Amino acid sequence: MTISQESTTEAVRALVDKHLNLTAHGFEFGVDDDLWNLGMTSLSCMGLMLTIEDTFQVELPEEALKEDTFRSVGSITAAVRSASEVRA
Amino acid sequence: MRTESASHKVRPDQADIVIVGNGALGLFLADELVERRAGSVVVVGPGNRDAGASAAAGAMLGCFGETTTESLRTDASRTRFELGVRAHDRWPEVTARLEEYSTTGSPLLVTPESHVVLNSIGATLDTVNYEAMIKALDEYGKPWAEIDPNEIPGYRPRLDTRALKAVHLPNEGAVDARGVLAALENRLAQTDTVLVDQTVAKLVRNNGQIIGVELDDGHFIEAGTVVVATGARSEALVKTALDDFDTVPMFPGLGFAMLARRTGGEKFRSVVRTPNRGFACGLHVVPGPGDLEYYGATNRLVDTVSSVTWMADVRFLAQYSMQQLDERVASHEVVKWLAGNRPVTLDGFPLIGWLPLSGLYLLTGTYRDGFHCAPLLAEHVANELQGKPGTIDPMFQPTRKPIETRTIEWSIDEYVEHNLAGWFETGAQAAPQMTTNQIADYYRNMAIKFYETMNIDYALGPDILWYAQGSLLGARRVARYFQRLARAEAQPVGA
Numbered sequence: 001m002t003i004s005q006e007s008t009t010e011a012v013r014a015l016v017d018k019h020l021n022l023t024a025h026g027f028e029f030g031v032d033d034d035l036w037n038l039g040m041t042s043l044s045c046m047g048l049m050l051t052i053e054d055t056f057q058v059e060l061p062e063e064a065l066k067e068d069t070f071r072s073v074g075s076i077t078a079a080v081r082s083a084s085e086v087r088a
Numbered sequence: 089m090r091t092e093s094a095s096h097k098v099r100p101d102q103a104d105i106v107i108v109g110n111g112a113l114g115l116f117l118a119d120e121l122v123e124r125r126a127g128s129v130v131v132v133g134p135g136n137r138d139a140g141a142s143a144a145a146g147a148m149l150g151c152f153g154e155t156t157t158e159s160l161r162t163d164a165s166r167t168r169f170e171l172g173v174r175a176h177d178r179w180p181e182v183t184a185r186l187e188e189y190s191t192t193g194s195p196l197l198v199t200p201e202s203h204v205v206l207n208s209i210g211a212t213l214d215t216v217n218y219e220a221m222i223k224a225l226d227e228y229g230k231p232w233a234e235i236d237p238n239e240i241p242g243y244r245p246r247l248d249t250r251a252l253k254a255v256h257l258p259n260e261g262a263v264d265a266r267g268v269l270a271a272l273e274n275r276l277a278q279t280d281t282v283l284v285d286q287t288v289a290k291l292v293r294n295n296g297q298i299i300g301v302e303l304d305d306g307h308f309i310e311a312g313t314v315v316v317a318t319g320a321r322s323e324a325l326v327k328t329a330l331d332d333f334d335t336v337p338m339f340p341g342l343g344f345a346m347l348a349r350r351t352g353g354e355k356f357r358s359v360v361r362t363p364n365r366g367f368a369c370g371l372h373v374v375p376g377p378g379d380l381e382y383y384g385a386t387n388r389l390v391d392t393v394s395s396v397t398w399m400a401d402v403r404f405l406a407q408y409s410m411q412q413l414d415e416r417v418a419s420h421e422v423v424k425w426l427a428g429n430r431p432v433t434l435d436g437f438p439l440i441g442w443l444p445l446s447g448l449y450l451l452t453g454t455y456r457d458g459f460h461c462a463p464l465l466a467e468h469v470a471n472e473l474q475g476k477p478g479t480i481d482p483m484f485q486p487t488r489k490p491i492e493t494r495t496i497e498w499s500i501d502e503y504v505e506h507n508l509a510g511w512f513e514t515g516a517q518a519a520p521q522m523t524t525n526q527i528a529d530y531y532r533n534m535a536i537k538f539y540e541t542m543n544i545d546y547a548l549g550p551d552i553l554w555y556a557q558g559s560l561l562g563a564r565r566v567a568r569y570f571q572r573l574a575r576a577e578a579q580p581v582g583a
């Protein structure tokens with residue numbers, strides 16, 4: 001099954017939003033906005049990482065487990081897509 | 089008899105027993121097996137012991153000096169603690185046996201005694217651990233005496249971090265770790281044992297049986313019995329033969345210490361140490377060998393084994409040795425920077441026993457006192473390899489589930505207490521209007537959120553919690569491990 005870039009981005013965006021409670025608190029955010037500046041903490045990032053892996057059924061490579069990977073919806077999407085390619 | 093420590097250049101093709109790892113555990117085991125004439129033994133490990141724990145150890149023979157409030161709180165921790173107590177009795181015979189193989193020119197037992205100081209900088213954690221130590225000494229009938237800190241030879245801290253209380257432990261000393269390792273190698277070199285100065289790339293199996301090891305250059309050594317004693321690298325090596333087997337996860341506890349030459353002032357003549365401290369083993373100085381002094385040690389759980397040193401750790405050790413042990417340390421000449429990785433398990437207990445692959449044995453997870461326990465563990469493992477009854481409790485078997493010693497609430501309290509200790513010891517400043525309780529609340533909330541996020545009900549020790557909340561890789565390893573355990577348990581038997 002191949003999932004389009006757009007639908008992955010949308011799904012990541014929804015997870016990020018749910019995890020960081022962004023729109024609920026009136027924040028708007030785009031694909032490239034820096035989540036660390038939007039209040040993501042190391043703990044919320046940790047939860048997000050676990051959820052992302054569970055949802056997309058991927059295992060991010062060890063070198064992807066760093067701040068930069070989780071900086072934005074775009075960077076997370078890219079990591080998810082490259083991990084799914086490895087799997088496929 | 090004096091010989092140069094030498095790794096044989098020949099590489100055997102076959103042995104009865106291959107020990108992978110040339111740290112304290114591997115070498116003491118080899119020595120024990122040779123003593124028993126238990127067959128041909130090959131030890132594989134790099135001569136420089138890259139990032140190993142043993143060569144970086146202070147090698148305090150400490151069991152009571154290491155006591156914490158946790159040591160005797162549960163049956164499991166008590167069993168673990170008593171390994172140390174029993175190991176202690178071995179050392180007079182060990183040093184006597186090894187002395188003639190030593191080439192350091194000074195005694196392997198660098199001091200037979202310790203002083204434990206209680207200063208105010210380590211927060212309440214120091215106080216409760218100090219009290220726990222005295223209680224344990226009394227319970228086990230070991231000698232100790234309160235002493236005026238000013239009478240401890242060499243002990244000259246800055247006034248603001250001076251101790252107001254101290255105890256003398258006349259029977260708890262330290263050995264020269266590097267000297268002991270060299271003496272063991274010299275002793276083994278006089279026997280048929282072969283020390284191969286290389287690393288093992290992978291364990292080789294055939295169906296349900298281990299058949300040998302493959303070295304980094306592809307050379308194969310055939311053996312019916314293989315013992316993995318590669319310290320913090322053990323789990324990774326076991327995985328090369330048992331990919332789908334989950335031992336209790338292991339993490340490297342990177343530690344930093346310094347060997348320095350004193351340039352003035354009165355020498356230390358005993359181990360002088362604080363109680364065990366926030367996440368670490370307390371600050372200590374070990375005198376010797378010769379005119380050197382060992383200052384240790386930091387402890388930081390990390391993602392991967394390496395021998396790097398954090399600048400923060402260098403500052404920590406240099407500054408606090410100078411403040412809390414002896415002002416003159418500032419002008420000591422550092423002759424060696426030591427960095428090594430303690431083999432730390434998720435539940436804090438060792439991993440010792442047969443693995444689910446015939447002929448494969450695991451000996452690791454000794455964390456802070458593996459040097460001290462090595463001779464005792466060697467006897468136990470040699471027994472097991474020879475099919476005799478072991479001499480320690482079977483609870484440390486690597487096929488176990490993580491041992492539980494605390495509740496989540498307890499874990500959170502401990503985490504708070506360790507962080508406060510770290511906070512104050514490192515001189516962190518809070519805004520004047522901020523109380524200690526508020527700092528504690530911050531750490532408490534962090535720990536509560538951590539457990540919510542991880543969704544695990546196993547209560548972690550403070551060091552593992554600290555690591556996992558700061559490392560995505562660490563958090564993932566812990567979370568996924570417990571998920572796999574839960575899945576395995578949910579599966580009906582025989583499925």
Ligand SMILES: Cc1cc2nc3c(=O)[nH]c(=O)nc-3n(C[C@H](O)[C@H](O)[C@H](O)COP(=O)(O)OP(=O)(O)OC[C@H]3O[C@@H](n4cnc5c(N)ncnc54)[C@H](O)[C@@H]3O)c2cc1C
Nearest residue numbers: 109111112113140141142147148288319343457458459460
């Ligand atoms: C700074 C510091 C201070 C310490 N202080 C004390 C103390 O005062 N008292 C005490 O009792 N304990 C102390 N410890 C703990 C103690 O050092 C360890 O518990 C113990 O040394 C572990 O021994 P080991 O043989 O299992 O592991 P290690 O000493 O780590 O030995 C493992 C060996 O295996 C080798 N190896 C790794 N991978 C491979 C491979 N693939 N093939 C072949 N060889 C391999 C490594 O190079 C290494 O030489 C301290 C540790 C540190 C880091």
